[in-house]
Amino acid sequence: ATRVSPSVVNRVVESAKGKLLKFLPDVYIYTDHFTGPKSGKSPGFGVILTAETNTGVMLSAEVCSNPAGSKEVTIPEDLGVQAAHRLLEEIYRGGCADSCSQSLATLHMCLGPADVSKFMVGPLSPYTVQMLKHIKEFFDLMFKLETWRGGGASGAQGEDDGEEMKLGADKVLLTCVGVGYTNLSKRTV
Numbered sequence: 001a002t003r004v005s006p007s008v009v010n011r012v013v014e015s016a017k018g019k020l021l022k023f024l025p026d027v028y029i030y031t032d033h034f035t036g037p038k039s040g041k042s043p044g045f046g047v048i049l050t051a052e053t054n055t056g057v058m059l060s061a062e063v064c065s066n067p068a069g070s071k072e073v074t075i076p077e078d079l080g081v082q083a084a085h086r087l088l089e090e091i092y093r094g095g096c097a098d099s100c101s102q103s104l105a106t107l108h109m110c111l112g113p114a115d116v117s118k119f120m121v122g123p124l125s126p127y128t129v130q131m132l133k134h135i136k137e138f139f140d141l142m143f144k145l146e147t148w149r150g151g152g153a154s155g156a157q158g159e160d161d162g163e164e165m166k167l168g169a170d171k172v173l174l175t176c177v178g179v180g181y182t183n184l185s186k187r188t189v
Helices: 006-020 076-093 102-111 126-139 159-165
Strands: 046-052 058-064 116-121 144-148 171-177
Touching (some): 058 076
Antiparallel strands (some): 116 171
C-alpha cells in the first residue's frame, strides 16, 4: 500500500485471510506499507497472494485498487475477498503454472533447445491461446495439446497418482520441439 492509511492494508489482509482460513488452517499473509518519498506519487493498494502446492508449484493471484479519481471507490474488504477468490480459482485450475504465467512458459518452450519440452497447465487462458497463435505465426512452431488423463503417456503412474492429479479442472499437457534459439551477440571464449 502506498499513500493510504496502514489500516487499509490490515482490512485487506483480514478479509482475504478470513476466506482462505475456511480451506486451510495455516495462512500467512505478509504486509508492506510505504510512506514518504519512497511511496511514489499515486495513492493505492493491492494484494498478491501466493500458494505453494505439495509438489512445490507456486500459484499466485493479484488484485489492485482502482486508480485515484476513478468513479468507483475500492473497498479494502472487497479487494481482499476478490484476491482470495482468484487464488482459489488458480488452485482449482491447477497445473505447473498459474494462468498469468502460462504464456511465458510457452515462449520459453518455443525458444528452448531443439528438443522435446513438456509442460502441464490448467485450462488455457485466452491470453495463452493468443500467444500460441503468435508463436505459430512468428516461429512456425505448433504445440501438441492433450487433455491430461493421468498415468502419463506410458501409464507408469499408479492409479492413486492419476486420481490425485484429476482434482480440479481438466489439465492440458503442452508439448513442442524448441527452435533452438541462441544469442548471436554472445561472446564465446
